[in-house]
Amino acid sequence: MKRFNKTFLTFLIALLPILSWAQIDGEFIKPQGGKFLLKNATVHTITKGVMANTSILIEDGKIAKMGSNLTADGAEEIDCSGLVIYPGMIDSGTTLGLVEVNSVPETVDYQEIGNVTPNMQALTAVNPNSEAIPVTRVSGVTTTLAVPQGGLFSGTAALINLVGYTPDQMFAGFKGVVMNFPSSARRGRWDRRSDDDIKKDNEKALKDANELWEKAISYNELISKGAELEYYPEIAQLAKVVSGELALIIEVNAASDIQNAIKWTEGKNARFIFSGVKEGWRVADEIAKSKIPVITGPVQDLPSRESDRYDAAYSNAGKMAKAGVKVALRTNESENVRNLPFHAAFAAAYGMGKEEAWKAVTINPAEIFGLQDQLGSIEEGKIANLIVATDDPFETRAQIMHVFINGFRIPLSNRHIRLYQEFLDRSPGLKTN
Amino acid sequence: MKMNTKYIFIALLLSLSLNFSWAQAPKGSVLIKNGTVLTVTNGTLENTDVLVENGIIKQIGQNLSAPSGVMTVDATGKYVMPGIIDAHSHIALDVVNEATSPIVAEVRMKDVVNPYEIGIYRALAGGVTISHAMHGSANVVGGQNATLKHRWGMNNPTDIIMQDAPRTIKFALGENPTRVHGRGNGQQPRTRMGVEAILRNGFNEAIQYKKAWADYNQAKSQKGNTAVAPEYNERLQTLADILDGKIIIHCHSYRADEIYMLINVARDFGIKKLVFQHTNEGFKVAPEIAEYTMGASVFADWWAYKFEVYYSTAFNAAILHQNGAITSINSDSAELIRHLYHEAAKTQRYGGLTDDEALAMITINPAKQLGIEDKVGSLEEGKQGDVVIFEGHPLSSYAIPQMTFVDGIKYFDIKEDSDDQRQRISPTETVEPILLSEENHRCMQDTEHLFETASALFQMNQ
Numbered sequence: 020m021k022r023f024n025k026t027f028l029t030f031l032i033a034l035l036p037i038l039s040w041a042q043i044d045g046e047f048i049k050p051q052g053g054k055f056l057l058k059n060a061t062v063h064t065i066t067k068g069v070m071a072n073t074s075i076l077i078e079d080g081k082i083a084k085m086g087s088n089l090t091a092d093g094a095e096e097i098d099c100s101g102l103v104i105y106p107g108m109i110d111s112g113t114t115l116g117l118v119e120v121n122s123v124p125e126t127v128d129y130q131e132i133g134n135v136t137p138n139m140q141a142l143t144a145v146n147p148n149s150e151a152i153p154v155t156r157v158s159g160v161t162t163t164l165a166v167p168q169g170g171l172f173s174g175t176a177a178l179i180n181l182v183g184y185t186p187d188q189m190f191a192g193f194k195g196v197v198m199n200f201p202s203s204a205r206r207g208r209w210d211r212r213s214d215d216d217i218k219k220d221n222e223k224a225l226k227d228a229n230e231l232w233e234k235a236i237s238y239n240e241l242i243s244k245g246a247e248l249e250y251y252p253e254i255a256q257l258a259k260v261v262s263g264e265l266a267l268i269i270e271v272n273a274a275s276d277i278q279n280a281i282k283w284t285e286g287k288n289a290r291f292i293f294s295g296v297k298e299g300w301r302v303a304d305e306i307a308k309s310k311i312p313v314i315t316g317p318v319q320d321l322p323s324r325e326s327d328r329y330d331a332a333y334s335n336a337g338k339m340a341k342a343g344v345k346v347a348l349r350t351n352e353s354e355n356v357r358n359l360p361f362h363a364a365f366a367a368a369y370g371m372g373k374e375e376a377w378k379a380v381t382i383n384p385a386e387i388f389g390l391q392d393q394l395g396s397i398e399e400g401k402i403a404n405l406i407v408a409t410d411d412p413f414e415t416r417a418q419i420m421h422v423f424i425n426g427f428r429i430p431l432s433n434r435h436i437r438l439y440q441e442f443l444d445r446s447p448g449l450k451t452n
Numbered sequence: 453m454k455m456n457t458k459y460i461f462i463a464l465l466l467s468l469s470l471n472f473s474w475a476q477a478p479k480g481s482v483l484i485k486n487g488t489v490l491t492v493t494n495g496t497l498e499n500t501d502v503l504v505e506n507g508i509i510k511q512i513g514q515n516l517s518a519p520s521g522v523m524t525v526d527a528t529g530k531y532v533m534p535g536i537i538d539a540h541s542h543i544a545l546d547v548v549n550e551a552t553s554p555i556v557a558e559v560r561m562k563d564v565v566n567p568y569e570i571g572i573y574r575a576l577a578g579g580v581t582i583s584h585a586m587h588g589s590a591n592v593v594g595g596q597n598a599t600l601k602h603r604w605g606m607n608n609p610t611d612i613i614m615q616d617a618p619r620t621i622k623f624a625l626g627e628n629p630t631r632v633h634g635r636g637n638g639q640q641p642r643t644r645m646g647v648e649a650i651l652r653n654g655f656n657e658a659i660q661y662k663k664a665w666a667d668y669n670q671a672k673s674q675k676g677n678t679a680v681a682p683e684y685n686e687r688l689q690t691l692a693d694i695l696d697g698k699i700i701i702h703c704h705s706y707r708a709d710e711i712y713m714l715i716n717v718a719r720d721f722g723i724k725k726l727v728f729q730h731t732n733e734g735f736k737v738a739p740e741i742a743e744y745t746m747g748a749s750v751f752a753d754w755w756a757y758k759f760e761v762y763y764s765t766a767f768n769a770a771i772l773h774q775n776g777a778i779t780s781i782n783s784d785s786a787e788l789i790r791h792l793y794h795e796a797a798k799t800q801r802y803g804g805l806t807d808d809e810a811l812a813m814i815t816i817n818p819a820k821q822l823g824i825e826d827k828v829g830s831l832e833e834g835k836q837g838d839v840v841i842f843e844g845h846p847l848s849s850y851a852i853p854q855m856t857f858v859d860g861i862k863y864f865d866i867k868e869d870s871d872d873q874r875q876r877i878s879p880t881e882t883v884e885p886i887l888l889s890e891e892n893h894r895c896m897q898d899t900e901h902l903f904e905t906a907s908a909l910f911q912m913n914q
Contacts, residue, residue, distance in 0.1 A: 122758035151756060204886035214883070273886045297888060321787045323886050325570050326872040329577040329790065354756035361794065364849030413849050415797040435755075439767035439803070442735045443774060449739035 050182050050427035054078045056091045057407060057421070060099035065106055065381050066396040075104065077403040080426030085399055099407055102420060105377070106397050107161025107404035108412075109178075109384040110359045111314040112294055112349030115155060115163050116145035116179065121353065130169040135231060137196045137260075138252040139174030141165040142186045151354045153433035156181040158357035159406040161424045162191055162394065164314075164349070164384075166268070166294075171224055172231070173197040175256065176268060178388055180404065182424040193388035195266035195292065196256060200280045201225050204273040204323070225283070232287070235261045266290040266388075268314070272323070274301035281309045292387055294349070297323050300335045303342035312387045313339055316349040318362035330369050336379060337370030347384035348376075364413035373413070402426070477603055477611050479507030480861035483518040484839065487527030490846070492534055492808060492815045493830040502532055504837030507859035512833055523862075527841050530854065533811065534831050535581025535838030536792050539702070539749040539818035540729050540782035541600075542586060542895070543571035543789065544612065549588035549898040550595055551632050554641060554650045557621060557690035559595030561585050565609035568876040571786045572602050572612070576864040578790035579840035579853040582614065584782075584822055586729075587622040589704040589895045590632040592641060592650040594622030596690065597702065599822055601838075602856075604863045605875065618823040621694065623651075623703035625710040627760050632899055648713050655721045658691035700725040700746070700823055704895070706760040708736035715744050727821040729782070731772075732764035738775035746821050747778025752795035753802070769813060770803020780818035784895060797847040810847055 055077040062070040062085070076084040076094060119126035128144035145165050155163070161181055167174030178193040179186070201221035205212070212220070235257035241248060242258065259265040271280045272295040284291045293299075294314040299306055306313060315336050322331035340346045348366060350359050359380060367376035385395025393402050403426040410417035422429040482504050489497040489512065501516040502509065518524045542548050546564040550556045565585065575583060581602050587595035599617035606612050625647050634642025641647045664682040671679035693699050701718070705711050705728050715737075718726050724746075728734060731748035732755065734741055741748055753766040765771075772779040781796050783789035796814045799805040805813075819829025828836050837860035844851040856864040 120756055120759050120762050150762075202888070204888045207887065272888050295888075298886070319787065319791060321574070321887075323888060324884050326874055326884060328869060328871060329574045329873070355753060358753070361849055365791075365794075368844075368850040368852055415794070415801045415849060416847065418801070434763075435765040435767060435802070438735065438763075438765040439771060442738065442765075443767075443771050445736075445739060445775075449743055 047428075047430050048432065050424075050429050052080075052427055054094035055423070055426075055428060056089060056094040056096045057099045057104060057405070058089075058096055060102050060104045060407065062104045062397055063106075063377070064397040065377055066398060074099075075397070075405065077405075077423060077426050080403055082397060082399055082401050082403050082405075085397070097407075097421060099421075102407050102409060103411070104397065104405055104407050105159070105412060106381045106395060107406055107422070107424060108159050108359055108363075108380040109162040109164075109347070109395065110160050110350055110352075110356050110380070111164050111347040111384045111387070112166050112316065112351050113163045113356045114166065114168065114351075114353040115151055115181075115356045116147070116149045117141060117165055117167070118353045119146065119149055119151070129167050131167070131174060134170040135172050135227070135253050136167075136170055136174055137172040138256040139167055140177070141167045141174055142177035142179070142190060142194070145177070145179055145186045145189065147184050147186065147189055150434050151356070152181050153430075154354070154435055155356045156422055156424065156429055157419055157431050157433060157436070158360060159408065159412045159419050159422065160356055160359050161404040161406070161422065163356055164193075164388075167197055169199070171199060171201075171228060172253070172257065173199060175265070178390070180402075180424050182427050182429060192390050192393065193266075195268045195290075195388075196260050197268045197270065197294075198228070200269050200271040200276055200283070201228070202271075202273060203276055225279075228283075231257060232261070260289050263288070263290060266292050268292045268294050270294045272297040274298040277302050278305060281305060281311070284309065284311065295351075296339070297332065297335065299344070300331065300338040303339045303344060306339060307343035312345040312347070312383075314347045314349050314384070314387070315339065316362055317351050318348065318366045319358070333365050333369035336366040337372070337375070340371055340375050340379070345383055345387065346371075346375075346379050347387055348379045360413045361415070367413065373411075376413070477601065477606070477615075477859065478861055479859045480837070480857075481505045481507075481519070481522040482837070482839075482857060482860050482862065483516060483522055483524045484527050484532055484841065485516075485524055487530050487532035487841065489831060490531060490533040490807075490811060491831040492811050493832060495808070500532075502831060502839060504839065504857065504860035507837050507861075509831065509833050509835050509837050509839075512831060525841070525855065531842040531845055531851075532831070533579070533840050533842065533846055534815045534829060534835075535840055535856065535858065536579045536814045537780075537818040537822070537829060538575070538580050538583040538783050538789050538792060538814075539727070539780045539821050540586060540784045541575075541583035541789055542588070542784070542897070543575060543583060543786050544569045544600055545585050547898050549590040549896065551588075551590035551636075551899045554591055554629065554633050554639070555593040555654050555687060555691075556587075556591050556595055557593050557654075557694075558686035559587065560598070561587055561595055562598040562609070562613055565598055565600065565613060567603075567606045567609050567612045568874075570874060571789070572600075573604050573864070573873050574786065575789045576602050576604055576856045576858075577853060577866075577869070579793060579842070579846070579856055580789055581838040581840070581856060581858045582822075582824075582828060583789065584620065584702070584818075586702065588897060588899070589622070589624035589628040590899050591622075591624060592629045592647050593654060593691070594624060596621045596699070599824065601858055602863060603858055603861070614824070616824075616827060619693070619699040620702050620822065621690065621699050623701050623714070625703060625705045625714060626707060627758060628704065628896060632896075636899065644707075644710055644713070647710065648717065651714070651717050652720075654691055655695065655717070658688050658695055661685060661688040662692045662695070694723060694725075695721060697723075697725055700727060700821070702727045702729050702749070702821070704729045705734075706730055706732045706764075708733040712737050712740060715740055719744060725823075730761075730784070732761045732768060734777070735765060735768045735771035738772050738777055741772065742776035745777075747780070747817070748772050749780040749782045749818060749821055751784070752781050752798040766798065766802040769799045770805055773799075773805065773809060773813075774803070778817050778820050779813055780821055781813045782818070793842075793846040793851060793853075794849060797849070800847065807845075807847055
């Protein structure tokens with residue numbers, strides 16, 4: 020009897036997590052590895068058109084095979100008939116994982132003290148267990164750029180896949196140093212500096228940047244000639260930009276600043292990426308001519324000037340794309356990176372078109388980050404970052420049915436969903452009996 | 453000659469005062485033909501016309517013809533819905549917070565309405581015809597709010613105030629009032645205990661104030677009385693008006709415990725007109741909110757920007773609605789107000805609400821919470837002619853508002869949107885300022901002096 024009780028108790032305890040945290044689909048609570056066959060979906064490859072009635076075999080974290088007559092061969096079969104499959108979306112500028120609660124400084128890890136801190140590693144501060152990560156990935160965003168903020172050289176951004184328990188497991192293969200180009204715009208209404216002061220600040224910042232750049236060149240030259248130099252982590256990191264090992268992500272927004280930033284990059288030998296680019300539409304042709312790719316957003320944003328048309332931010336990405344700029348989108352969000360598909364929808368509606376908007380959250384960022392052979396489209400051999408949905412995932416009415424990241428099947432649960440399950444029909448309800 | 457000047461002066465004064473008293477918001481007429489009409493309260497009507505005459509919806513039906521001189525708009529293939537109502541906004545206000553005391557019930561937002569703010573036009577471009585211009589959240593009892601009609605182009609602030617809307621007042625619980633007063637000013641409340649005490653003390657004082665006036669009025673009616681009137685106090689009078697059901701409370705709140713506290717306070721004082729704002733943890737006390745209040749006005753998906761919203765869920769609106777609480781979705785932001793139709797649509801991703809349920813969250817439900825549901829909030833004959841025409845269903849992420857009418861007058865037309873829509877250009881700024889992080893969230897604006905650093909302020913504004 021006693022023994023039975025013990026067994027029964029063990030059984031109950033084992034069942035408890037499932038009972039109390041049952042998923043929407045009631046299946047599992049942690050990412051599942053293995054071999055999966057997604058059967059008979061409409062596959063939007065992004066790079067190779069739309070394929071009807073197509074199955075995808077996922078093996079070893081990769082898209083192993085695609086076709087109409089694939090056999091399971093031991094893979095777990097998932098019926099996807101009537102559903103659509105897209106590549107996982109990439110948000111090219113976030114603080115996801117670098118902050119838990121923005122108003123609680125103890126949880127804010129995206130901004131270090133100092134003006135020149137390119138050696139600060141965002142990847143180090145990514146919390147793989149942030150509550151916001153499962154909240155984000157059920158929306159179909161599978162990959163984000165974690166971007167440090169503030170100062171002239173903020174730190175080093177890192178691309179992460181939203182699965183894994185250590186930053187290294189999450190790392191998706193791209194790092195770039197972040198520079199805030201001296202800005203002629205005010206930071207906000209509380210920024211009471213005079214126009215002259217702003218100009219002086221900018222001239223000094225640009226002078227600093229140029230001096231640092233020269234130092235980085237010298238450092239790089241000496242190192243490549245085998246010199247042993249004193250420990251100088253900031254310049255050592257910038258030297259990696261100068262050598263081409265790391266990209267330089269330049270945050271720049273006002274039209275005149277963008278023009279100055281283009282000039283600043285001329286004659287410099289490095290991989291440049293512009294980020295923000297809020298007034299890009301004013302100088303879109305010049306950006307296109309410079310061939311510098313752009314990460315822009317948020318799309319759902321106010322115009323930068325009162326006189327601007329109300330949809331200036333909605334239409335910015337589309338205007339730049341039309342001018343020939345390679346555009347990727349970002350939310351610049353932390354807890355609401357999940358809205359990336361909706362930012363993309365607004366860009367699509369206000370001139371970019373759906374096809375280009377999809378590229379801006381998939382293959383374009385993959386190319387900008389130099390990972391086009393691994394991410395950003397559904398092709399054999401690429402990493403299995405996939406989403407399965409009932410409908411166009413940019414639409415709020417669509418439900419995301421399955422998410423795969425790095426080949427792992429992701430549980431479609433998070434705190435928001437668990438709270439829904441607990442409180443939709445609360446017990447006890449209004450009365451205690 | 454001297455006499456003449458005087459007469460002219462008096463005549464001018466007279467005409468001026470007459471102009472002011474006659475100043476009336478303009479009303480228009482329009483026939484919108486062949487649209488898919490989303491009435492919200494009476495289902496969806498295909499190929500249907502909406503006729504607005506003199507600012508009022510005269511008829512909804514098929515094959516209506518325009519009375520002579522009335523403009524006709526072809527809405528074939530387009531969607532026609534009621535003007536969107538934002539139950540929580542700070543646009544068109546010169547200041548937001550009077551942060552000097554935990555109770556500032558005497559303050560009125562209608563005194564600081566700015567009809568020139570570009571935010572009004574941008575809201576119209578998102579189909580929003582009415583916004584609830586609220587006092588900030590620095591005080592337990594904040595100022596009295598103003599319900600605005602977005603009549604873009606009016607010069608007189610009076611003309612954008614919805615004069616037939618009932619009075620509402622801002623309350624605030626939790627982190628904001630305790631931070632401003634407890635930490636910023638070093639006075640109560642510093643805790644959620646203090647917030648309750650401020651409320652109970654205030655209402656009890658208002659009861660005494662009411663009694664003093666009642667006693668005086670009774671004594672006054674006696675013959676040969678020598679009673680002296682109590683000193684008039686606008687603050688206490690306003691609290692007394694709340695107790696008398698003349699004012700709807702709109703309370704900034706996040707945590708379930710503080711929401712429950714205010715429900716108890718309201719029940720103890722017999723207050724029935726109570727709406728919760730933000731209400732991120734409203735879902736935890738949804739049955740209580742449904743039973744005892746006029747519901748909750750919430751964000752579609754904001755969370756984790758401060759600690760008291762860390763344990764929230766994007767399913768909040770759906771849970772509240774399914775539990776029977778009147779639920780609306782608001783913006784509290786000059787940016788978000790421009791796509792409330794999209795915010796409402798998120799209740800389909802998070803909770804699977806129907807089209808009508810989702811649309812009600814930005815039309816008839818906020819109208820109920822503002823006490824104007826008999827005038828606006830749905831397309832029904834006899835209601836005010838606030839109408840939006842959309843390209844694409846408004847709950848689609850690709851929807852684009854095309855035209856927005858207030859009282860039958862068109863204030864936004866995407867085809868007539870010019871490169872510069874400003875009504876007033878600053879004479880002091882020769883170069884237009886570029887603002888990269890526009891102040892979207894102004895709930896704590898005008899409390900800057902209480903905090904040391906810009907970053908603290910930024911975080912607080914979130």
